Amino acid sequence: MSASEWDAILNADSSGGSVDFLFSNCKNFFDTSRSEIKRDEYISWLCEKGILLPVDPHLYPTNSKTDSLSSNGSTSSLYQANGSRTDRTKVTTSKEDRKILLFSFNWITSRGLLRPPRALISLQAWLFPLTVILFVGTIYSFYFGVKPLAVLLSQRSDPLTGLSRLLIMLIVINLISVMISILLSYSLNIDDQKLYLRLKWGFLPRLAKEQNSKEIKQRATKLEELILVAQPLLVRLYLVVFSILYLYIYTPIPDTSPYSRLNILVAIIQGALASMIILLIPVRNTPGRRLLEFFGVMPKNYLKISVKRTFTTFSHLFKGQFSQISLSKSDINSLLFLIALLIAFTIKMLILYNILIPNISAEVPQFAGHWTALIVRIALTVLLIRFLYLTFFTKLIASRTSKKTDELSIRATPQSYTLGTPDEPLPNQSLGAANSFLHSLHFGITSFFSSKIFLAFILIIIFLFPFRASVTGSANVTEGESLDIRSTETAVVKQIFQAGPSSIIFKKGTKILEMYSPTLSSQLSQQMQLISKLDSDIRTQRTLIQSIRTGSIKLEGENRDEELQSAYAMVQKVKSKITSLQNQIKIQNDQITKLRGLTKSGAISEFQLQNLLSSQEALTGELEGAKSELTSALADVTIAQRKQKIDQDVNSEEQLSKALDELSSAESSLKVGKIALEALEARISKLTLVMPFDGVISSNTRALLNRTVTPGETILTVKAQPLTQTNALIPEYDRARVRTKLPCVLRLYSVSDQEFKGTVSSISPSTVELDGLQYVELQIQLDDSLPTNFIGSKGYAKIDVGYTCILLNLISPITRFINVDLWSLLP
Numbered sequence: 001m002s003a004s005e006w007d008a009i010l011n012a013d014s015s016g017g018s019v020d021f022l023f024s025n026c027k028n029f030f031d032t033s034r035s036e037i038k039r040d041e042y043i044s045w046l047c048e049k050g051i052l053l054p055v056d057p058h059l060y061p062t063n064s065k066t067d068s069l070s071s072n073g074s075t076s077s078l079y080q081a082n083g084s085r086t087d088r089t090k091v092t093t094s095k096e097d098r099k100i101l102l103f104s105f106n107w108i109t110s111r112g113l114l115r116p117p118r119a120l121i122s123l124q125a126w127l128f129p130l131t132v133i134l135f136v137g138t139i140y141s142f143y144f145g146v147k148p149l150a151v152l153l154s155q156r157s158d159p160l161t162g163l164s165r166l167l168i169m170l171i172v173i174n175l176i177s178v179m180i181s182i183l184l185s186y187s188l189n190i191d192d193q194k195l196y197l198r199l200k201w202g203f204l205p206r207l208a209k210e211q212n213s214k215e216i217k218q219r220a221t222k223l224e225e226l227i228l229v230a231q232p233l234l235v236r237l238y239l240v241v242f243s244i245l246y247l248y249i250y251t252p253i254p255d256t257s258p259y260s261r262l263n264i265l266v267a268i269i270q271g272a273l274a275s276m277i278i279l280l281i282p283v284r285n286t287p288g289r290r291l292l293e294f295f296g297v298m299p300k301n302y303l304k305i306s307v308k309r310t311f312t313t314f315s316h317l318f319k320g321q322f323s324q325i326s327l328s329k330s331d332i333n334s335l336l337f338l339i340a341l342l343i344a345f346t347i348k349m350l351i352l353y354n355i356l357i358p359n360i361s362a363e364v365p366q367f368a369g370h371w372t373a374l375i376v377r378i379a380l381t382v383l384l385i386r387f388l389y390l391t392f393f394t395k396l397i398a399s400r401t402s403k404k405t406d407e408l409s410i411r412a413t414p415q416s417y418t419l420g421t422p423d424e425p426l427p428n429q430s431l432g433a434a435n436s437f438l439h440s441l442h443f444g445i446t447s448f449f450s451s452k453i454f455l456a457f458i459l460i461i462i463f464l465f466p467f468r469a470s471v472t473g474s475a476n477v478t479e480g481e482s483l484d485i486r487s488t489e490t491a492v493v494k495q496i497f498q499a500g501p502s503s504i505i506f507k508k509g510t511k512i513l514e515m516y517s518p519t520l521s522s523q524l525s526q527q528m529q530l531i532s533k534l535d536s537d538i539r540t541q542r543t544l545i546q547s548i549r550t551g552s553i554k555l556e557g558e559n560r561d562e563e564l565q566s567a568y569a570m571v572q573k574v575k576s577k578i579t580s581l582q583n584q585i586k587i588q589n590d591q592i593t594k595l596r597g598l599t600k601s602g603a604i605s606e607f608q609l610q611n612l613l614s615s616q617e618a619l620t621g622e623l624e625g626a627k628s629e630l631t632s633a634l635a636d637v638t639i640a641q642r643k644q645k646i647d648q649d650v651n652s653e654e655q656l657s658k659a660l661d662e663l664s665s666a667e668s669s670l671k672v673g674k675i676a677l678e679a680l681e682a683r684i685s686k687l688t689l690v691m692p693f694d695g696v697i698s699s700n701t702r703a704l705l706n707r708t709v710t711p712g713e714t715i716l717t718v719k720a721q722p723l724t725q726t727n728a729l730i731p732e733y734d735r736a737r738v739r740t741k742l743p744c745v746l747r748l749y750s751v752s753d754q755e756f757k758g759t760v761s762s763i764s765p766s767t768v769e770l771d772g773l774q775y776v777e778l779q780i781q782l783d784d785s786l787p788t789n790f791i792g793s794k795g796y797a798k799i800d801v802g803y804t805c806i807l808l809n810l811i812s813p814i815t816r817f818i819n820v821d822l823w824s825l826l827p
Contacts (some may be wrong), residue, residue: 473730500697
């Protein structure tokens with residue numbers, strides 16, 4: 001709110017005017033952002049800011065204030081004075097609070113001095129097609145041509161773009177753009193021109209001017225208005241085209257001027273292109289948004305409309321009112337627009353926090369030693385958070401508060417208002433968000449950011465903010481490790497693959513030369529023959545074992561079963577014969593008994609009886625012979641059983657045990673033979689010399705061909721890659737904080753503008769004493785090896801050892817002195 005608007009409010013207060021009278025006086029001083037505000041919206045905004053307070057007539061009688069305004073119907077109002085003039089001038093919007101007036105051109109413009117011709121605006125419109133063609137052609141040739149000039153300039157020894165140079169060029173480009181816009185507006189007889197300084201994102205300086213869109217629309221044609229809207233983009237087009245053309249004219253003779261001129265031009269090109277991309281993003285009051293509004297592509301206040309549409313859709317979705325959700329094309333476009341803006345905002349925040357702020361911190365002069373970058377980074381981060389809160393969150397809370405105020409004003413019964421101060425408590429019937437938790441929280445945070453406590457808060461954050469701790473030590477670049485390769489056998493150099501000495505870096509495992517040893521070759525041949533014989537013996541024994549278990553020997557043992565069965569059959573046969581003979585003798589005995597009785601009676605003759613007795617004697621003889629055969633058959637059975645047991649059990653087990661013993665012996669001998677063979681092959685493989693690491697050959701290898709070398713004799717010398725190694729000395733009291741594989745950064749006095757990154761590869765167990773102080777030696781392995789001309793360079797190395805804070809770093813030396821040095825002096 002401007003001072004003129006405050007004067008209008010005071011005039012309405014002193015004259016006793018109504019709300020309509022107040023609004024009609026104040027609207028003359030509205031800027032372009034509030035040109036379309038309605039009366040009720042303006043009154044609600046005054047209530048929200050605590051400037052105008054609705055009052056119940058019963059609490060504030062109309063005759064109780066001498067400076068109150070009389071009421072007029074339904075729009076009657078009461079006003080109360082709002083403090084002194086100094087207090088009133090402090091009530092400003094968030095945008096005005098971040099602007100600093102640098103210069104006012106009113107003295108010059110009011111007198112019509114140096115007014116540029118109006119035809120310059122129209123001339124730019126006619127030259128616009130040619131400018132675009134030149135811009136596209138120069139950009140393509142500069143970055144994407146056959147031999148792009150950007151690549152050529154990037155090979156210069158000096159760095160092209162430091163961040164500080166780029167930021168300075170952005171400010172210069174911004175100044176040129178703003179001054180040209182002021183001059184063109186001045187050419188349209190718009191004399192009230194002011195130059196302001198604003199802090200973009202809370203810490204980046206940016207120049208700006210007041211843009212009176214109403215006067216431009218009244219005094220300029222459509223074409224002139226379009227050129228004025230697009231003027232920041234056109235200025236950057238001109239700068240890019242002129243800078244690239246100048247570089248193409250200048251670079252054929254680059255040695256006639258220092259490189260700094262090239263650096264400035266390249267920084268202008270990059271800064272102009274970067275700012276063009278930013279200005280084309282259709283957010284807030286950028287030329288990209290204004291051009292879209294000018295051509296009718298994007299409606300005015302499209303962001304607010306999109307937020308309202310999306311909020312309405314999601315509120316119906318969360319409340320389960322699916323029937324009221326109607327996703328039209330405009331709703332989808334609004335949602336996509338918000339998603340795109342959110343993505344762009346997120347990318348911008350990531351770039352600011354992860355790229356811009358760290359680089360600014362790194363390029364700030366070291367006013368606080370190696371903690372300077374950390375202090376600056378923390379301070380810029382806090383300023384960024386403050387800016388985001390005061391800009392975005394304040395608007396969000398204000399919009400929610402305004403909406404709630406409008407809803408309450410509809411239901412409010414008081415019809416009178418009074419001018420109040422933020423320090424004055426609101427009545428119970430007051431409207432606005434002062435009673436809400438959100439408004440109270442917002443007011444507290446805003447007051448905190450604006451108070452003196454904020455400085456103490458920043459200091460506390462700076463001293464207690466955790467960051468990566470480091471151990472610093474002196475560094476020295478020395479010559480890399482060298483290795484003498486000696487012969488292990490008496491051999492003859494047969495072939496040389498790589499000639500030395502050479503500066504070519506050979507990879508680990510590259511063949512250098514090959515030797516031949518007749519002794520080892522003969523031993524290798526004998527060992528291979530022995531292994532072949534053992535393999536043959538093992539196969540024979542395995543065949544024998546197979547035969548014993550399942551082969552011919554086992555089948556031969558199974559024949560004893562058949563012999564035993566045959567003996568059993570013979571015994572059975574003899575037993576059957578004996579039984580038959582015994583039956584026959586028994587029958588004949590009965591017949592003899594009967595015949596004897598008949599012979600006595602004279603029924604038969606004696607001769608018949610004698611024949612029968614003779615037959616009985618013959619059967620008895622046969623029976624005795626059969627019994628002898630039975631004894632012989634039983635003996636055969638016993639013999640067959642014994643042979644079966646011998647052949648199938650005892651003999652097989654003896655043969656199998658013998659075969660297994662011979663097989664085990666042969667396998668043991670084979671293992672020993674293979675170990676001996678591997679040992680011989682390892683000795684022979686050592687006759688082929690390879691690079692033990694990445695490095696170079698430093699000795700002469702040409703004179704080694706066909707030469708006989710003896711064990712222990714030096715064959716060649718190699719040096720490891722990198723050809724240099726970096727050692728660092730750190731204080732002994734930091735030994736416990738350092739371990740291998742920790743990252744570190746190295747800076748050397750010879751190249752102070754470069755950093756070399758690496759890791760701690762080894763830590764010496766012993767200490768080094770220098771000037772009476774104890775140090776621990778570390779070896780650092782760099783990611784990119786240093787050339788040999790860096791040998792002897794000195795500098796410092798910083799080793800990352802974890803997290804700490806500035807306060808802890810300040811206290812730790814004092815604590816160490818008290819705990820060790822002072823303790824040692826105590827009794």
